[in-house]
Amino acid sequence: MNYRPPRWLPGGQLQTIWPALYSRRVFGSKPGYLRQRWDTPDGDFIDVDFLRYEPAAPASAAPRPLLVVFHGLEGSSRSHYSEAFADLAREQGWACALPHFRGCSGEINRAPRAYHSGDHAEIGWILARLRSAHPGVPLMAVGVSLGGNALLRWAGEVGAHAAQSVDAVAAVCAPLDLAAGGHAIGRGFNRQVYNRMFMRTLVPKALQKLGQHPGLFDRRALLSARDLYAFDNVFTAPLHGFRNTEDYWSRASAKPLLDAIRVPALVVNPRNDPFVPAASLPRQHEVGSHVTLWQPAHGGHVGFASGRLPGHVRAMPDAVAGWLAGRAGLQTGVRAESAHG
Missing domain, CATH: 3.40.50.1820 (Alpha/Beta hydrolase fold, catalytic domain)
Structure with missing residues (x-):
């Protein structure tokens, strides 16, 4: 191209x-x-x-x-x-x-x-x-x-x-x-703009999921997450069979x-x-x-x-x-x- x-x-x-x-x-x-x-x-x-x-x-x-x-x-x-x-x-x-x-x-x-x-x-x-x-x-x-x-x-x-x-x-x-991309989006301008943009929709949807399935994950840990790394550690990785963020980013x-x-x-x-x-x-x-x-x-x-x-x-x-x-x-x-x- x-x-x-x-x-x-x-x-x-x-x-x-x-x-x-x-x-x-x-x-x-x-x-x-x-x-x-x-x-x-x-x-x-x-x-x-x-x-x-x-x-x-x-x-x-x-x-x-x-x-x-x-x-x-x-x-x-x-x-x-x-x-x-x-x-x-x-x-x-x-x-x-x-x-x-x-x-x-x-x-x-x-x-x-x-x-x-x-x-x-x-x-x-x-x-x-x-x-x-x-x-x-x-x-x-x-x-x-x-x-x-x-x-x-x-x-x-x-x-x-x-x-x-x-x-x-x-x-x-x-x-x-995924590790390279995840770390890139968590730094500097990317963190202030794109990271915040994604978190504004990911976190409320995760809370809806918790409302459907009480006890699915730690609500307090999710609310304290400020970037995709932390969000994936609390939500994405454990819900989809990965040990943690590093395991998810590596295997996916x-x-x-x-x-x-x-x-x-x-x-x-x-x-x-x-x-x-x-x-x-x-x-x-x-x-x-x-x-x-x-x-x-x-x-x-x-x-x-x-x-x-x-x-x-x-x-x-x-x-x-x-x-x-x-x-x-x-x-x-x-x-x-x-x-x-």
Whole structure:
């Protein structure tokens, strides 16, 4: 990806914050979704939003290729990158599914657990169900940030069996080394801005979970947590089978399994991402032959704004979808204005 930021948007912090808040996400109307609630094998549920086409396709229409988008930490189908990918899918005539991790669809889930960065079993279950519902069509999956790490973790865990569910996968701004990313977000400007932003939603949702399941964790310890490290130590790690934060960050990271991936996989990491230190990024000799690394100098964390003020965020989705489509045997067109900064 040869991304060049516009002159009015210098630096990784601005390239992260501005696109999420102000840049255009779509080139047409805001995408509409149809929501399905799926019961999980353990008695819980997730909500999956499907791109709605107006007018609806006739029953005799050929099945559409499917793009699956996994969101990041505390994201949803309405995150800026989710709407940009859905807008792209609509332009290309693809179906698009946007699964929500547990508790991220606007309603707290039922089970005494939530979601985490290495939730590869959940990824595998979702993709297998989508493949079953969309047989015989290209199926491409992209994960953003946390969703990207979980997606690559799944692809590495199952190896050649991943091809039964997907034709190609991509991860954008995934914290492949969770310890490096976790420590980065806990320092300086990141701690004051992004850490606080995540804690404002994570802590209330954890308290809702405690209300559902009294005694699940130490309420006082949760309320004293001031960063993701402490939050993961009290909540995320023990609820999902990890000893503590260090164990969670180590065992859930996708980086050690990148050489085990056996389907086409694109890994996009800007080198100025405030959440993902450049020194922690994988090098070519650390990944398998099925993995392509894109590590542009700029882009921030899921930013990639292009064009004139206020910019748009379609440069990255267009580039990623073009790569995925090529591996899935599809033709796709990229907007001219999306190709340049």
